[in-house]
Amino acid sequence: MRGFAVALQPINILYCLLGCLIGTLVGVLPGLGPTAAMSLLLPATFHAPPVTAIIMLAGIYYGAMYGGSTTSILVNIPGEAASVMTCLDGYQMARQGMAGRALGICAFGSFIAGTLGLVGLTLVAPPLAKFALRFGPPEYFSLMCMGLVVLSFLTSTSMIRALMMACFGVLLGTVGIDTVSGSARFTFGVTELLDGIGLVPLVMGLFGISEILVNLEQATEREIFKTKVKGLLPTLSDWAQAKWALLRGTVIGFWLGILPGGGAVLASFVSYAVEKRVSKHPEKFGTGLIEGVASPEAANNSAAQAAFIPLLTLGLPANVVMALLLGALILHGVTPGPLLMAQNPDIFWGVIASMYLGNIMLLVLNLPLIGLWVQLLRIPYPYLMPMIIIFCILGSYSVANSMADVFFMFLFGIVGYVMKKLNFDSPPLVLAFVLGPLVEYYFKSSLMFSRGSFTVFFTRPISLICLTITAAIFAWSIVSGLRQKAQMLPREP
Amino acid sequence: MRKTYTIAYAAWTLFAVAAGVESWRLGFGGFARPGPGFVPFLAAAALGVLGVVALLQTWLAGADKGDGKGFRVGDILKIFIAVLSLFGGVLLWDVIGFIPATFLLLLFLFRCVEPLGWRRVVIASALTLAFTHILFVVLLGVRLPQGRVWTYFLN
Incomplete structure (x- = not known):
């Protein structure tokens, strides 16, 4: 109830609506994902109280999950990565004149899954936060290592490259004054680096500017399928066909959303695969099946809500968007973790309650405004690109009124462009950058506590479990790599 | 690769x-x-x-030999020009101020990176500049460089 009292304050309702609107917009427009949009708008939230800022940023994230499906269905281009699977059957439905049905089941499915995900979040978060009070520095260190390794394993094409990026992220996170010794690290006489590299220039460069540079190479052609969008309300037979897909997608999305490195993208892929496997007619998937739309959409929305659980209870971001939210909370002077619920209940419950409201707002926004979103899809990219660049520049500058931040953003834009071209993933880098200072703090504290003995990480059960999982993932990635190579070798006759 | x-x-x-x-x-x-x-x-x-x-x-x-997208000289040149213009545009903030420098940068981006007609370029640049100015300067109160040239002439 306390959460709703916070969420229902007019300023918070306004910011929640704004977040949902912007989220839907970036979801609808291909090329600008929720990470870039959140980093763009992060400086704009500095003037607002922490709870209001997080409500808006969270709204952008789950709003993008809703909006992403529109482009997938009407243009066959996913608005953001989590909507890739919706393209398969959604676009086929649109081609067969069933765009309204596809959009309708997406909107209602997203609402149901998002709300169920939230119920799960409300139920799971408090006991988990209580349990996390038992964690000391060794447990946090091991948990963060596990998070980084799981993310590297799940989200990238090459484990080695992802781990390299995680190491690079940790290194970047150490730039600036060391809080323990007071010595300047990797500043090379540059005064602007004494406070460290800013999260906003780094993320805007890696996700915003680099995306624009990549898009400069290839002209993006968008052809909107010319069909009348009608019959948005799903019929009884639609519900009958999609109900189990929705439920399965929600459950899969919820559990994969909690996992470090899981998130909405993985959830939508897995749920689509599961749906195809359990279906009586798997061959029809990809030809315009309503289950093929309902399941991934339910999964990505449920996962988007579940991803808040590790962030709010353990202070551990499950994916790059959550890492950005963690950065935003720290910038606002709030430390997420098991004490958040006790020390800042307004933020903890206020954000959760706002998500219930946000889900309703998104349902109301998505159905009647579908025509508007379709019109927005017609804005040519050449008009959007310079606008996004100026937003990035101003957003980066306005954090500290510093030209250096803008130049750092350009620099990371170039780094991000090269990384994209060579398939080096940015999420492990950003997550490690955000977690780097925490990893360092917990690692040093653990060693000082144990007087330099590494056994501290193996003698405590929770830490041991996390490190065992980390080692198992390493072993699995090496074994699967070797197995792949063995399969590629020519067999003897 | x-x-x-x-x-x-x-x-x-x-x-x-x-x-x-x-x-x-x-x-x-x-x-x-x-x-x-x-x-x-x-x-x-x-x-x-x-x-x-x-x-x-x-x-x-021979791992990764088919991975990644690779680089083409034409693309690199395009990227180089775009990045150079961004650096130049922002460096100009200090000299001629945010509004003229950003307007010039927008003209360049609209005209050269994604070729559009001059009329469209000017209108799009003016609208983008007005929108960002209202959002960042008027609503969010961000202080942007006025430009040393104007300060010198006005004083």
Whole structure:
């Protein structure tokens, strides 16, 4: 109830609506994902109280999950990565004149899954936060290592490259004054680096500017399928066909959303695969099946809500968007973790309650405004690109009124462009950058506590479990790599 | 792609060596009393080891040879011009101020990067500038450089 009292304050309702609107917009427009949009708008939230800022940023994230499906269905281009699977059957439905049905089941499915995900979040978060009070520095260190390794394993094409990026992220996170010794690290006489590299220039460069540079190479052609969008309300037979897909997608999305490195993208892929496997007619998937739309959409929305659980209870971001939210909370002077619920209940419950409201707002926004979103899809990219660049520049500058931040953003834009071209993933880098200072703090504290003995990480059960999982993932990635190579070798006759 | 990856992994390994040397110089300390360079050194060492492993993989097994998108000279030139214009546009803020510098930058981006007609270019630049000015300067109160030229003439 306390959460709703916070969420229902007019300023918070306004910011929640704004977040949902912007989220839907970036979801609808291909090329600008929720990470870039959140980093763009992060400086704009500095003037607002922490709870209001997080409500808006969270709204952008789950709003993008809703909006992403529109482009997938009407243009066959996913608005953001989590909507890739919706393209398969959604676009086929649109081609067969069933765009309204596809959009309708997406909107209602997203609402149901998002709300169920939230119920799960409300139920799971408090006991988990209580349990996390038992964690000391060794447990946090091991948990963060596990998070980084799981993310590297799940989200990238090459484990080695992802781990390299995680190491690079940790290194970047150490730039600036060391809080323990007071010595300047990797500043090379540059005064602007004494406070460290800013999260906003780094993320805007890696996700915003680099995306624009990549898009400069290839002209993006968008052809909107010319069909009348009608019959948005799903019929009884639609519900009958999609109900189990929705439920399965929600459950899969919820559990994969909690996992470090899981998130909405993985959830939508897995749920689509599961749906195809359990279906009586798997061959029809990809030809315009309503289950093929309902399941991934339910999964990505449920996962988007579940991803808040590790962030709010353990202070551990499950994916790059959550890492950005963690950065935003720290910038606002709030430390997420098991004490958040006790020390800042307004933020903890206020954000959760706002998500219930946000889900309703998104349902109301998505159905009647579908025509508007379709019109927005017609804005040519050449008009959007310079606008996004100026937003990035101003957003980066306005954090500290510093030209250096803008130049750092350009620099990371170039780094991000090269990384994209060579398939080096940015999420492990950003997550490690955000977690780097925490990893360092917990690692040093653990060693000082144990007087330099590494056994501290193996003698405590929770830490041991996390490190065992980390080692198992390493072993699995090496074994699967070797197995792949063995399969590629020519067999003897 | 194999050559590109060899260069990339070698560059990462060299970067790791440089970072490791600098971290060691900062002070590694001991396990019971870690110094400021302790964690950066370990991160650099891990990066270096991974870089060498990746390099060996690329050489020995031909891994990643079909991975990635690769670079084309035409694209690099386009990217170089765009980045140079961004740096130039922002550097001009200090000299002629935010509004004229951003307007010039927008004209360039609309006209040269994605060719549009001059009329459209001017209208789109003016509208974008007005929108960003209202959002950042009027609503969010961000203080943007006025330009030394105007300050000099006005004083």
